[in-house]
Amino acid sequence: MADLTISKTHLVKGGDEHQMTLPAGADIAAGQAVRPDATTGKWVLANAALAANIGDLHVALSTVKSGETLTAVKSASILDVGEALVGMAFAAVVYLSDTAGTLADSAGTVSTIVGKVIPGWANTAPDKLLRVNIE
Numbered sequence: 001m002a003d004l005t006i007s008k009t010h011l012v013k014g015g016d017e018h019q020m021t022l023p024a025g026a027d028i029a030a031g032q033a034v035r036p037d038a039t040t041g042k043w044v045l046a047n048a049a050l051a052a053n054i055g056d057l058h059v060a061l062s063t064v065k066s067g068e069t070l071t072a073v074k075s076a077s078i079l080d081v082g083e084a085l086v087g088m089a090f091a092a093v094v095y096l097s098d099t100a101g102t103l104a105d106s107a108g109t110v111s112t113i114v115g116k117v118i119p120g121w122a123n124t125a126p127d128k129l130l131r132v133n134i135e
Contacts, residue, residue: 003102004084004094006031009061012120012129014077020058021071029063031081032101033114034072043070045101048108054096057112057134059103074134078118085117085128092117094130 009030025042028034035046035055043060047053058072059079073079085094088105096112097104103114115133119126 002106003097003099003104004081006081006084006103008080008082009059010080011061011073012078012080014073014132018076019061019071019073021069024064024066024068024070026066027064028060028070028101030060031079031084031103032060033096033103034058034060034070034101043072046096047098047100047102048096048110048112049098051110053100054110054112057096057114059114059130059132059134073132075132077132078120079130079132080120080127081130085130088117088128090117090119090126090128 023042025044033046034043037044060072064070094114095107098108118131120129
């Protein structure tokens with residue numbers, strides 16, 4: 001399993017009904033997988049090592065420090081995650097990694113699909129975008 005390195009995240013398409021804004025319970029970077037903590041209700045990093053660490057999975061849209069407000073998205077959203085998907089084929093599945101907050105090109109211990117790689121055209125060659133499919 002190769003973890004993806006996400007250096008930026010831009011919401012290309014997605015409705016408000018698929019976004020949630022909460023305070024961060026830890027420092028969180030754009031593109032990291034997050035879930036609301038069951039006790040504090042704040043965003044914490046998600047991982048696929050245990051089912052309990054997956055929760056109501058979302059993807060962070062910005063980088064914040066602990067205590068700052070963070071908006072994250074789930075299904076029916078399309079994200080530009082920079083060059084993180086360049087080595088993956090169109091229609092490839094993106095998974096939650098066992099590494100906290102990280103997405104990967106193969107499944108972690110608890111197989112959790114985050115989305116698929118899709119083409120997005122803004123130039124003469126397609127960009128690789130992430131269609132988030134978190135149920």
